[in-house]
Amino acid sequence: MSLALFLAGIATFALLYTTQALLPLISADFGVTESAASWSVSAATGALALCVLPLSALSERYGRRTLMTGSLAVAVAVGLLVPFAPSLGALVALRAVQGAALAGLPATAIAYLAEEVRPRALVAAIGLFVAGNSIGGMSGRVVGGWAAQLWGWRVAVGVIGALAVLCALAFRALLPAPRHFTPAPLAARALARTVRGHLGDPLLRRLYAIGALFMAVFGASYTVIGYRLSEAPFSLPQGLVGSVFLIYLVGTGASAAAGRLVDRLGRRGALYLGGGTAAGGLLLTLAPSLPLVLLGLVLITAGFFTGHAVASSAVSRTAVHGRAQASALYTSAYYIGSSAGSTLGAVAFRAGGWPGTVGFGLLALLGVVTLTLLGTRAARAERLAADGA
Template identity: 45%
Template structure:
């Protein structure tokens, strides 16, 4: 038997900017985003180490990441439904702590199969954070400040993604890949404890009692039938398609003539994530003030311009293009994430899980298609593919209705 959550009008007031609860929630979710994405991507710079230590082909070593992201994509979908039945804070804490523990197990895995098993379970555990974090913010934050808060969470994911890639290279230089993975796992446990201590409990969400499959199917069906939400889901697909495809194959370009950069030099490209840490909250504040459409279109347009700039042969211009791609991506992702929560009047966890399912599906599909574009068209083919997708994203953004009138009184 299920119970209907209380209407928002019968629950507590939302969290407003400038309050202690706002600061605590933002820092807690910054920790959640940072921990999730550092755990997820920490193996990316270790793939050559795995290939050497376990005697693997490069394609096989990449399973340490691809299996984790595949499990994450499926788990996000399930977590969106589960989050309607349980405490959002408890679910996110359990996901963070268990994923960090899996990373520690992967660090001491005696063989390749054991490492892959630990990493696959880790991806499944991580699924309890992204969709639920988006739903929590959409429910608890004052709608006037939602985009800014979402931007800070996305900034945490940017920092985590950078730390998991660049930081691991430094840690491996100091010790071994096992000690480096253990260090990231330990950080994940500390972040989980800090998250649980800081995040205010949900005050505007009442869990349903009992699991009713029909309700979840109806919620997903309703969100997919909403034209605005469906376009936002498609934009999530576009954003990660462009970002991941360009980042995946720029390393191949820079490793060849005339640049001939080694792995250490190529890994410094991920320092561009620093721009994402600042651009995502900035984009969120713009959306809070002016509405979502203009910042979303602007973010995608910056990504498109960045992709075109990378066509230059001069290395500093290529780096500039990568930075523009990063800035545009994090602006657009933070705005789109918040807009999903605003358009989904009910069952926000289901809406968030659908957005992230499209988001990670774009990474998987276009990551492969990008390889074909690189093989047959070189970097020009890569830019043609991603710029075309970005332009499609602009068309989708233009067609989304934004019923919220921007509130400029508190800017």
């Protein structure tokens, strides 16, 4: 079961970000700007963001295994069509369908494991699924980058699609039938009430916005970095540009350290540290030195994963009811941030080069700091009110 979900995670995130490392080649092939090409990333993540909540509700009625299988089947089928897209518009449309289908995995995988895995094995099973997400996102970009250097972006996307097909087939063969799932009727009104309750909570709203802003910085940086590194003064080949995404491994350590940081600094202190680390990384990438640019990306990655881990875990602790919906809303906000960051970061790059993208990222991090300060003021006001009572 754990191996099946691990393979599903690899397929999901290899497909979701399959074009991100290939954007300079896509721009050249279709003769479009950086911001136009970035829609091949934004369309997928944006569609995923919109579909997470409704697909999580459908899984309550039709079953986690059924939904995951159908979602992955549609996504890999579309993935085999993507290399033949005749225009950028067709590519963006296919990627949007793919992103919508892929929403079925993050929407239901954790719930499936929670229902079917013994409690003492649950943490390890979820950890393996998350590891599959990380490995899929990283390997898809790295393998795609080297394949594109040898054979072009269309073959590279086809290679990732073929690997995803193999993972999907193994997933379906390995995943056992559910033993503990009980279908529930679709309760649209109850779901709407729960969602309204979460969106009406000021702390949850701040956490959703913080997650979105951190992801906007991350999405902008990694969507545009390929253009920066493939141009002078670096002029790196596509394979090396794709290999830059190995820096994602830093995120594993940063996520694991987030809990210790919260213990030492508190939640808001950890958010300040994550935002400051990412801001320092953005400023370092302005240097005309490849080692400093790579170090800057390391700091951006560490800061992002720290902020994301702190915000997402705080959502689960804050929500006293409807935790699945609270987490789904965070996932939606997270991928909305990814979609917006990819597009707006590319627009900023078009307008002002890499410094424009850095400026956009710093503005988003200023939003993180502002929201965290508002949280500090709100917590202080609550303490004063409690003391006065």
